[in-house]
Amino acid sequence: MIVVTGATGNVGRPLVRLLGQAGEQVTAVSRRITSADVPAADSPAADAPAADAPAADAPARVRAVPADLANAPTLRPALEGADAVFLAPAGDLLASAGSPGVLIEVIKQSGVQRVVLLSSQASHTRPQAISHARLRDFEHAVTSSGLDWTVLRPGGFASNTFAYIPSIRTARTVAAPFGDVGLPLIDPADIAEVGAAALRDDHRAGHIYVLTGPSLVSPRQQAAALGAALGFRLDFTELTRDQALATMVQFMPEPVAQGTLDILGAPTQEEQSISPDVEKILGRAPRTFAEWAQRNIAAFR
Numbered sequence: 001m002i003v004v005t006g007a008t009g010n011v012g013r014p015l016v017r018l019l020g021q022a023g024e025q026v027t028a029v030s031r032r033i034t035s036a037d038v039p040a041a042d043s044p045a046a047d048a049p050a051a052d053a054p055a056a057d058a059p060a061r062v063r064a065v066p067a068d069l070a071n072a073p074t075l076r077p078a079l080e081g082a083d084a085v086f087l088a089p090a091g092d093l094l095a096s097a098g099s100p101g102v103l104i105e106v107i108k109q110s111g112v113q114r115v116v117l118l119s120s121q122a123s124h125t126r127p128q129a130i131s132h133a134r135l136r137d138f139e140h141a142v143t144s145s146g147l148d149w150t151v152l153r154p155g156g157f158a159s160n161t162f163a164y165i166p167s168i169r170t171a172r173t174v175a176a177p178f179g180d181v182g183l184p185l186i187d188p189a190d191i192a193e194v195g196a197a198a199l200r201d202d203h204r205a206g207h208i209y210v211l212t213g214p215s216l217v218s219p220r221q222q223a224a225a226l227g228a229a230l231g232f233r234l235d236f237t238e239l240t241r242d243q244a245l246a247t248m249v250q251f252m253p254e255p256v257a258q259g260t261l262d263i264l265g266a267p268t269q270e271e272q273s274i275s276p277d278v279e280k281i282l283g284r285a286p287r288t289f290a291e292w293a294q295r296n297i298a299a300f301r
Contacts, residue, residue: 001025001081002199003112005069006088008037010159011118014192015086016062022196026062029078033064070098072106079110084199087142088118094134094256100141107147114148114205116198118191121153121210122263125270131259148205150198155212155271156263158185158292161222163247168234168300174223175237177244178265182216184274187287189295194281210275217289225290229297241265 002019006012007028017039019026028038065078070093079085085107089100107115123135142149167173191211198204217225220236227234239247241261248257263271278286 001027001083003027003029003078003082003085004088005029005067005075005086006090006118007064008033009088009090010157010188011191011195012086012088013039014189015195018192018196019199020062022200024061024200027078027082028062028064029067029075031066031068033066035064038062038064069093069103072098072103075103075106076110079107079112082110082112084114084116085112086116086118086195086199087138089135089138092253094253096134100134100138104141104145104147108145112147114150114199115142115145116150116152116195116204117142118195119151119153121155121212121271122259124153124210125268126259126262129259129262131255131257131262148202150204150206151208152191152194152198153208153210154186154191155210155275156183156185157191158187158213158289159296160185161226161293162299164223164226165300167237168226168230171235172232173235173237174219174226175239176219176222177239177241177261178218179220179236179238180218181265181267182218182221183264183267183272184212184215185217185222185289185292186211186213186278187289187292189292190278190282190286194278197281204281209277209281211278212273212275212286214274214286214288216272222289222293225293226297226300228290229293230300 002024004012004016007016008030016026016028067075067078117138119135119139120132122132123139126132139151164174167175194211223234223236245257
């Protein structure tokens with residue numbers, strides 16, 4: 001049995017669906033999850049925000065169990081009978097809540113043999129950044145645990161552009177900072193496929209994978225791709241860093257927002273490099289941002 005934390009997120013939802021389609025018994029975990037939040041095995045392969053996605057009855061092989069990773073003992077009921085865990089730290093866990101070491105110890109005590117950690121490329125490329133210090137703590141806890149482990153380090157998510165939804169719906173405008181700085185955004189569905197492979201394949205243990213898309217895409221180019229998928233032109237408005245920060249701190253801790261803006265505005269050469277790892281694992285090139293936009297365009301209408 002496989003436990004997927006962050007099961008209602010942009011990676012967790014498609015991962016639960018993929019594992020269910022593969023015939024795995026899955027426990028889907030998030031703080032307030034119910035069976036209505038679990039995607040059916042035959043549900044559309046889109047990663048639109050849960051609020052915009054139709055509820056579906058969970059397939060029999062998937063159960064939903066609420067737990068708060070910041071309070072590690074609450075995860076114990078979800079871990080009963082589990083062989084592997086997909087660990088996706090998010091929210092206040094990325095700041096100061098909970099303890100990575102205590103959480104990994106609870107997972108070990110449950111008898112789990114394998115952990116796949118969803119980390120970030122910046123945990124390596126920004127070794128001194130306060131914004132990604134907690135992910136470095138999680139990586140250390142996982143890799144020193146004695147368990148079979150795999151670490152996934154994606155770059156920026158294509159789904160971060162869901163932040164454009166309000167301005168697109170109300171003004172047909174994309175508003176973002178650093179309009180012409182490109183990054184190789186990764187489709188969360190590709191992260192989910194790599195995660196499924198790591199959870200099910202013994203040969204992925206002990207490896208760290210950097211996950212990126214196939215090409216650099218700037219915010220201005222994102223606006224063009226979204227407009228093409230919608231069928232009408234979107235204007236682009238370039239925000240200042242302070243304007244962007246004021247929006248971002250509404251849904252993430254300020255140190256994480258500041259670190260994200262550092263990457264968006266002044267990426268390192270490594271952060272702009274195209275990784276071969278998605279193709280190496282999946283046997284195909286990663287999906288483009290335009291493909292992601294076409295698949296998820298209903299969320300922007």
